[in-house]
Amino acid sequence: MKRRVAILISGRGSNMAALIEAAAAADFPAEIVLVISNRADAGGLEKAAASGIATRVIESKPFGKDRAAFEAVLQAALDQRRIDLICLGGFMRLFTAEFVQRWYGRMLNIHPSLLPSFPGLEPQAQAVRAGVRISGATVHFVIPETDAGPILMQGAVEVYDDDTPERLAERILAIEHRIYPAALRLLAGGRIRIEGNTCKTVGGSGSDASLISPGIG
Structure with missing residues (x-):
């Protein structure tokens, strides 16, 4: 059902x-x-x-x-x-x-950063100011602390040298639209197990995909 x-x-x-x-x-x-x-x-x-x-x-x-x-x-x-x-x-x-x-364990949130980095307001601007090379979005279970809780899924994007918070936000939003439905599919399908402060994916979810920024050729 x-x-x-x-x-x-x-x-x-x-x-x-x-x-x-x-x-x-x-x-x-x-x-x-x-x-x-x-x-x-x-x-x-x-x-x-x-x-x-x-x-x-x-x-x-x-x-x-x-x-x-x-x-x-x-x-x-x-x-x-x-x-x-x-x-x-x-x-x-x-x-x-x-x-x-x-x-608990039944309420999800999505945040436009790779938590635990850059919680709170304007995370894209925080990322640009910090000069990180990779940022992204995080789907996590909600706990009383803001932008915390066991992390269910993350997606990453490159941060370019000339990025503005607005341009970075656009690329992160595209990732959000991909990972939020995927995370809900895992949870609703009974494939997520919470162990303490972390999530485990039942059946495995490994991938050999890597994102390196700047590229190394």
């Missing part, structure tokens, strides 16, 4: 769209059944509705700093649709430790 997934968004929902497209495949082990936004003006809501996905707006602003009250309404919506897994797609709202614990 396919796992039932809710995607939480606050904006345009580009990763949401990638997940919806991937889940349309007959052999995908999960189905996107609900998209929830904490902003009524989120562009992703229209995209989700156009794909035939149920949407729900739960405005976070009226709750102010009362995160628990917001989460109670959110949890009720998730329960109503019998949600098994949550994917965060640019969801700009912090959770309480209690909510995160309830969903």
Whole structure:
């Protein structure tokens, strides 16, 4: 039976769209059944509705700093649709430790850096300033600490000498759209095992692909 997934968004929902497209495949082990936004003006809501996905707006602003009250309404919506897994797609709202614990091992986030490097805001700008040669994106399980948690999947891109944060962000976003659906496929398919602070892939996922920057000829 396919796992039932809710995607939480606050904006345009580009990763949401990638997940919806991937889940349309007959052999995908999960189905996107609900998209929830904490902003009524989120562009992703229209995209989700156009794909035939149920949407729900739960405005976070009226709750102010009362995160628990917001989460109670959110949890009720998730329960109503019998949600098994949550994917965060640019969801700009912090959770309480209690909510995160309830969903531990079942809630994913994606961050545009190779964690644990460059957590927090503007990770692409952090990467450019640091002069790293390789950056990328990370899909990880959500824990109370921001941009932390067991890492499920990562994808890498080169950082060019003349890169700007904006240009780097575009290439990282393309990687995000590839690895987020792949990570959800592994999780929904029962191929991920969490051991302490790390993830193990059941059945192996080895590859001899390498990315070296700058190239060595």
